[in-house]
Amino acid sequence: MQKYLSDKNETNLRLPGPVPVPFDILNEQTKPLINHRGNEFSYLLKNCTDKLKQIFATDNDLYITTSSGTGVMEASISNFLSEGDEIIVASVGWFGDRFTEIAQAYNVKVINLSFSHGSNINCIDLEECIKKNPKAKAVYVTHNETSTGVQNNLSDISKIVTKYSLLFVVDGISSVASVPCETDKLKIDVLISASQKGWVTPPGLAFISVSKKAWNYHKVSSLPKYYFDISQYKNYFKKGQPPFTPAIGVMYSLDKALDLLIEETMPKVYERHKKVAYKIRTKLIEIGFELFPDDENHASDTLTSVKIPKETSTKQIIEKLENKYNVIISAGQGNLSDKILRIGHLGLVSDAEIDWLIESLIKSMEKENE
Amino acid sequence: MQKYLSDKNETNLRLPGPVPVPFDILNEQTKPLINHRGNEFSYLLKNCTDKLKQIFATDNDLYITTSSGTGVMEASISNFLSEGDEIIVASVGWFGDRFTEIAQAYNVKVINLSFSHGSNINCIDLEECIKKNPKAKAVYVTHNETSTGVQNNLSDISKIVTKYSLLFVVDGISSVASVPCETDKLKIDVLISASQKGWVTPPGLAFISVSKKAWNYHKVSSLPKYYFDISQYKNYFKKGQPPFTPAIGVMYSLDKALDLLIEETMPKVYERHKKVAYKIRTKLIEIGFELFPDDENHASDTLTSVKIPKETSTKQIIEKLENKYNVIISAGQGNLSDKILRIGHLGLVSDAEIDWLIESLIKSMEKENE
Structure with missing residues (x-):
């Protein structure tokens, strides 16, 4: 049984590590x-x-x-x-x-x-x-x-x-x-x-x-x-x-x-990651993002990357997410830096954190288009 | 001014690192x-x-x-x-x-x-x-x-x-x-x-x-x-x-x-180490130990090593110090393992810890000779 929960953090740290530690x-x-x-x-x-x-x-x-x-x-x-x-x-x-x-x-x-x-x-x-x-x-x-x-x-x-x-x-x-x-x-x-x-x-x-x-x-x-x-x-x-x-x-x-x-048992840990990944991927697609992996079947269960619409900039969205909503995500690396957003979801991720992430992304994108 | 003090630890950790951290x-x-x-x-x-x-x-x-x-x-x-x-x-x-x-x-x-x-x-x-x-x-x-x-x-x-x-x-x-x-x-x-x-x-x-x-x-x-x-x-x-x-x-x-x-200022930090080292060296000599360095002038200010009397064993003294007095020191390394004791005194060392160390050493040696 999962006895440890992610704490109520002031920041929603959604990197592929370091992960928030209770x-x-x-x-x-x-x-x-x-x-x-x-x-x-x-x-x-x-x-x-x-x-x-x-x-x-x-x-x-x-x-x-x-x-x-x-x-x-x-x-x-x-x-x-x-x-x-x-x-x-x-x-x-x-x-x-x-x-x-x-x-x-x-x-x-x-x-x-x-x-x-x-x-x-x-x-x-x-x-x-x-x-x-x-x-x-x-x-x-x-x-x-x-x-x-x-x-x-x-x-x-x-x-x-x-x-x-x-x-x-x-x-x-x-x-x-x-x-x-x-x-x-x-x-x-x-x-x-x-x-x-x-x-x-x-x-x-x-x-x-x-x-x-x-x-x-x-x-x-x-x-x-x-x-x-x-x-x-x-x-x-x-x-x-x-x-x-x-x-x-x-x-x-x-x-x-x-x-x-x-104590939680590894099958349950894996299942938890699978569910969180599915939920985040689905919500991102719902709000209009396109997955970066060319096939959802090989999308990672610990990090989701999505393409960024042409009229927006990764830098601006990432800065808004951080400065206005305390959500930390990453841009792509090297030649992908302007092309994708990367959202980590390994370790402990609560539903509240997923909602916080998605809602903040929606608001950041809206403002981006204003 | 030295505002930080070594805490009252249950163990007197006298290694050349890790040092006790307040x-x-x-x-x-x-x-x-x-x-x-x-x-x-x-x-x-x-x-x-x-x-x-x-x-x-x-x-x-x-x-x-x-x-x-x-x-x-x-x-x-x-x-x-x-x-x-x-x-x-x-x-x-x-x-x-x-x-x-x-x-x-x-x-x-x-x-x-x-x-x-x-x-x-x-x-x-x-x-x-x-x-x-x-x-x-x-x-x-x-x-x-x-x-x-x-x-x-x-x-x-x-x-x-x-x-x-x-x-x-x-x-x-x-x-x-x-x-x-x-x-x-x-x-x-x-x-x-x-x-x-x-x-x-x-x-x-x-x-x-x-x-x-x-x-x-x-x-x-x-x-x-x-x-x-x-x-x-x-x-x-x-x-x-x-x-x-x-x-x-x-x-x-x-x-x-x-x-x-x-904040303490480095000259004072160095002075503090010098004093602690001098005090420990002097007390060790007083209780009958011989310094291992062949000249006190090049004895270290962060670690003191002393020769162990022939009738005793480093292993036994170190174990007694640890098990009976919660004082942790080291033996020599390699071919010195049976020949010297090594006592670290870098970082923060209080007078109480020095006394605790010396008194425990005296008792451990006494018992060793019983």
């Missing part, structure tokens, strides 16, 4: 700091890791880093590859492209399988790409692309990636804990996420799960790494410690948030 | 989360950066990362060097050696100028080493070595490093904000620190300052980097943003803690 989770951070090499922290680390693994639905190893999600994106490159290795990055937007940027910074050769903004990964194209590039060692995929509001079908993608025995790396930063993403069932070798998303926790921590196959890749990887070297996390975890001083306060919050998610 | 600073983290790409965060980022620069005593650029201190140690290598470059690491302990480990992970050639544990950097040896290795591009130094309780004399070291125009990189993780470390006066090109030390803030954030000369090194550096790439921090800072989602809650605490430090 006070009972935020307040955990006021607990006194402890020795991160002592028994009490050891217990906290073990507890959080076990609960994270439960939600990741995995028996794989899982580590917690003090960083944003990008930190573990980098870890998912630097820990498993060597200079000159080839990988396929199947990208449907800005965050997919980030895998390419990181890989290129590490002199990894990227076969860039990019799909147009608003589309999802076409599995026929993916399989063709894999066949054409037999040297490729891994496929990197974004589960939920918050730059376009598209959710990829991991189940279909998994079948292809595993058929060709490639390492399957998934950015689940804005999906895990909000939409089903079962690591072991989907045979995901490396799955990453970050605290400020569906985990309903403040930003500061990120997570990475590592399969046995991924460990085999790690053994022969020669890319430089230190802070994000998963071997260090593995060795210290055996002692019940983190390799480096962690964001202890955020860990306290995470521990509490994980309890509440597990 | 509730009025901890409580800042309960403020609702905000858009890290909005005006409010922009203001917070600018404010914190300005105040950090004031305490770093620098006009150089300064960036805040979401990581532990090791993250910015890695940044201080990956941002300024290329594969095969030579650097001198002048190490007096475990944390100095970490620079070597990171550099070697990046295939940087390290000239390891190691001094015996308990000693500080000998400037004659350092100058000789620089003369013998004319290809070396940089000198890496730990200001305050918490693994041995030794504080290096940066003023003397600076004269030599700058005489030979080498890049001067200083790990000030456990010194800046506790003991004088004036970046510009000491001509430090890259200075790093972390929130959970003298900044009296929870762990989760780290800081790196970058001189013009360091930027010139950065331009030609070809080592791979992404999450810790200072170019990204620079570009986003111009827009008033961080490149990646930061630990916003810890930033709230930092902002408050910086105000309190600046």
Whole structure:
């Protein structure tokens, strides 16, 4: 049962993270700091890791880093590859492209399988790409692309990636804990996420799960790494410690948030996100917006993006929403900045907040047209 | 004037970080989360950066990362060097050696100028080493070595490093904000620190300052980097943003803690640390301990390490201190684990806490000898 509710906030923070965090989770951070090499922290680390693994639905190893999600994106490159290795990055937007940027910074050769903004990964194209590039060692995929509001079908993608025995790396930063993403069932070798998303926790921590196959890749990887070297996390975890001083306060919050998610049960958490997403999408269409994803079937359950009418400007609407109605949403990124609005709805979203969002949008658009 | 006092804690946390954080600073983290790409965060980022620069005593650029201190140690290598470059690491302990480990992970050639544990950097040896290795591009130094309780004399070291125009990189993780470390006066090109030390803030954030000369090194550096790439921090800072989602809650605490430090004035903060360190050292000697540093003149003002009498064990004393008296101190690291006790005293330390520490130590040793 969902015992925790979003607080009555003065601001309706509708970003794809940070999400609003209820006070009972935020307040955990006021607990006194402890020795991160002592028994009490050891217990906290073990507890959080076990609960994270439960939600990741995995028996794989899982580590917690003090960083944003990008930190573990980098870890998912630097820990498993060597200079000159080839990988396929199947990208449907800005965050997919980030895998390419990181890989290129590490002199990894990227076969860039990019799909147009608003589309999802076409599995026929993916399989063709894999066949054409037999040297490729891994496929990197974004589960939920918050730059376009598209959710990829991991189940279909998994079948292809595993058929060709490639390492399957998934950015689940804005999906895990909000939409089903079962690591072991989907045979995901490396799955990453970050605290400020569906985990309903403040930003500061990120997570990475590592399969046995991924460990085999790690053994022969020669890319430089230190802070994000998963071997260090593995060795210290055996002692019940983190390799480096962690964001202890955020860990306290995470521990509490994980309890509440597990108490609610994950099927119910996923169902809740599905309902909220459907409601927001439907209302946005009702008031005249057009979805940006080219098919509602692959619209994300954690962020909705809509096209903005030509006569209006994203900047003006976003500013009005913020200044007059205390509603915070985002514009598109890069070349989509003037073209779409992005509305986050992961974590806890009440009906009141949805109404507040929709009504404020209507008023902002009306005023825009005056 | 020092308006903030260490709270009456149930535990006497005497580590070289995390330090106990007063509730009025901890409580800042309960403020609702905000858009890290909005005006409010922009203001917070600018404010914190300005105040950090004031305490770093620098006009150089300064960036805040979401990581532990090791993250910015890695940044201080990956941002300024290329594969095969030579650097001198002048190490007096475990944390100095970490620079070597990171550099070697990046295939940087390290000239390891190691001094015996308990000693500080000998400037004659350092100058000789620089003369013998004319290809070396940089000198890496730990200001305050918490693994041995030794504080290096940066003023003397600076004269030599700058005489030979080498890049001067200083790990000030456990010194800046506790003991004088004036970046510009000491001509430090890259200075790093972390929130959970003298900044009296929870762990989760780290800081790196970058001189013009360091930027010139950065331009030609070809080592791979992404999450810790200072170019990204620079570009986003111009827009008033961080490149990646930061630990916003810890930033709230930092902002408050910086105000309190600046209000107290840094000369008084340094004086306070000096007095506390002197008092603790003196009392430890009085009760029969021998300082581990081979000369009291280079004993650290933020951590005191003492030799443990042969008939006792560090493990037993530390466990008794914790279990019977709620006092948390550390053993030595690596091969010093059985040989020394390490007592942190950076941040806020009251007289009551010093007495509590010393009395508990006396009782633990007595019982140890029973």
